[in-house]
Amino acid sequence: MITIKDVAKHAGVSVSTVSYVLSGKRPISTATSQRVRRSIRELGFHPNAGARALASSRTNVLALVVPLRTDLNLPVIMQFVSSIVTTAREHDYDVLLLTKESGADEVHRVIASARADAVIVMDVEAHDPRIPALRELDVPVVLVGVPADSAGLNCVDLDFSSSGARMVAHLADLGHRSVGFIGSPPAVYERKTGYATRFLSGFARCAQQRGVMVHVHPCAPTFTSLSSCLDKLLLPEVGITGLVVHNEAVLADVVLELRRRDRRVPEDISVIALCPDVMAATQPVPLTSIAVPAEEVGAIAVQMLMRRLAGERSSEVRLLDPHLTDRGSTITAPHMADR
């Protein structure tokens, strides 16, 4: 195994000089620096991570807590992870994988044993039981998702509230006056899972401002549940001309079922969804949608961490502006009389 000693000998300098060349923490003459770098290259030297961690109390590793058992929105999770790993590497950090299922104890262990310098926790819920333990940690922590009490925490997520508002505004701009909402399963709202509630409240608030009538129906991930939602929404007296869907599980069926009921999208009804872009794009009728910007969220999470690691003291909650992609499934509202 090649050590820094070998490099020093090979380059004819002291061990500390090699170290300073590598870290740049002291000025080294260009000549020496180049000679050292050359030796490093020729010998194929890689600094021993353990020794480095021991001496500097920096591991250059960040722990990432991922919900691996999730059955839903795997694509989004993968995008997060992928973007986090990539961004971390750009900052010369490696990523240690922890599962959400194993809880906050594992995070504590990893930090207490100095295996990682910081933590990113994905899939944080409004009243996440892990939060007290995470607060105790005296290393930087970034949460993906926003808990009910976010004081003193670093969080990043899509701005669900303004996403809801944005969708209403989009439909209102197109002249829609009555809009349906197919939501997540009732349990999700009861549990106050946070993002679902925030999306809905942004939706409702904007609708009120714009004078749009809304008809909200949570929907279990079953065909029968969806079917009964649509039964109610499509009653003539309800007269919706737009439909907002926040439920990935039934999204495909919404589209199929509307067609089966002879409602054309978008001629008879405009549909807009909150879901991954691929999902929106691959429906029989490509759907206008807002997606969770997973790549961006991941990258920002890492950047927030890096700033904290660099000494920044403050904490912040970053809510990302929604980006609405128009795929043509939303058009000017038909006049009621036309139906």
Next chain:
Amino acid sequence: MITIKDVAKHAGVSVSTVSYVLSGKRPISTATSQRVRRSIRELGFHPNAGARALASSRTNVLALVVPLRTDLNLPVIMQFVSSIVTTAREHDYDVLLLTKESGADEVHRVIASARADAVIVMDVEAHDPRIPALRELDVPVVLVGVPADSAGLNCVDLDFSSSGARMVAHLADLGHRSVGFIGSPPAVYERKTGYATRFLSGFARCAQQRGVMVHVHPCAPTFTSLSSCLDKLLLPEVGITGLVVHNEAVLADVVLELRRRDRRVPEDISVIALCPDVMAATQPVPLTSIAVPAEEVGAIAVQMLMRRLAGERSSEVRLLDPHLTDRGSTITAPHMADR
């Protein structure tokens, strides 16, 4: 920060004694051991990973290379990862996450800098370009998947060849004499991606043995491609009574399209698929299937690694027996005359 020194002082023993209590590498009297353990608990001591690694040249970390950009079979990948992380933790190992996209260099870096003791590489292809570099590593490596030349490598995967054979046997036992095969996209076979080819050859070999006629059609992941496959397969003169599907992308459409063409499953045609269990179970007609036993593969991968880390020298290729789950979509072949 609590160190082993603090524990030693607190327990009134030497530092080395604490170490031996922890590692069990020397006999320690029960009295002392308990006193030490109590101190550890009371002080909340966690051994510093870096120091440990430095002194013992063991990191208790394994590197896991995951294909994060994959769009397909994410569920399977997640199952792998989940099972690998869980099993690794049972052996007191943590998992460092690397992406397939970043290539073999990253693996080399991680090993050369002693960040990890061993490597698991997922999604290995027949002529995987990373293999030469992986062979050079002088740490244990386990591949999930079997490359064309597996000599001297540790590999684990489903036995695709016998899976193909098993499906034919299942259908043959039910009296089917003519069977269709909807395969992966042509490119997959041309690239000799390994598992697809092996599955197909096991299928063909067994069919010949059992005197079953086979009609093989690779299929692109598009509706038109599928449609033309079915056009050919459902010609009266072909007379298939069974259908094997090895193409997750079009599986759902196969079922829908058969129905649209008035072929009932299983009364008119028996269908069996190679796909994740959830996928098979959630079709309109639950499908008899063979699944990649991801949990098992992951656990075995870790176990193989642990044995190598414990000093075992040999290498092995483990092909797991397929497990066929009958969900009722395959029944006794109808007589030709009935049609």
Next chain:
DNA sequence: TTCGGCCATTGAAGCGTTTCGATTTCCGGA
């Protein structure tokens, strides 16, 4: 009573870095 031998425990030498004075070198100004 003495001694060999075993068991439990200890002290100290690393492991490969980083980092903090300390030292050397070199330069310009007096």
Next chain:
DNA sequence: TCCGGAAATCGAAACGCTTCAATGGCCGAA
């Protein structure tokens, strides 16, 4: 010619653990 000081480099002390050789106690056999 000498000196002060900046720039570049060096030496050695940590960092917290493992592990090896050595020590001390104790027991049973002689």
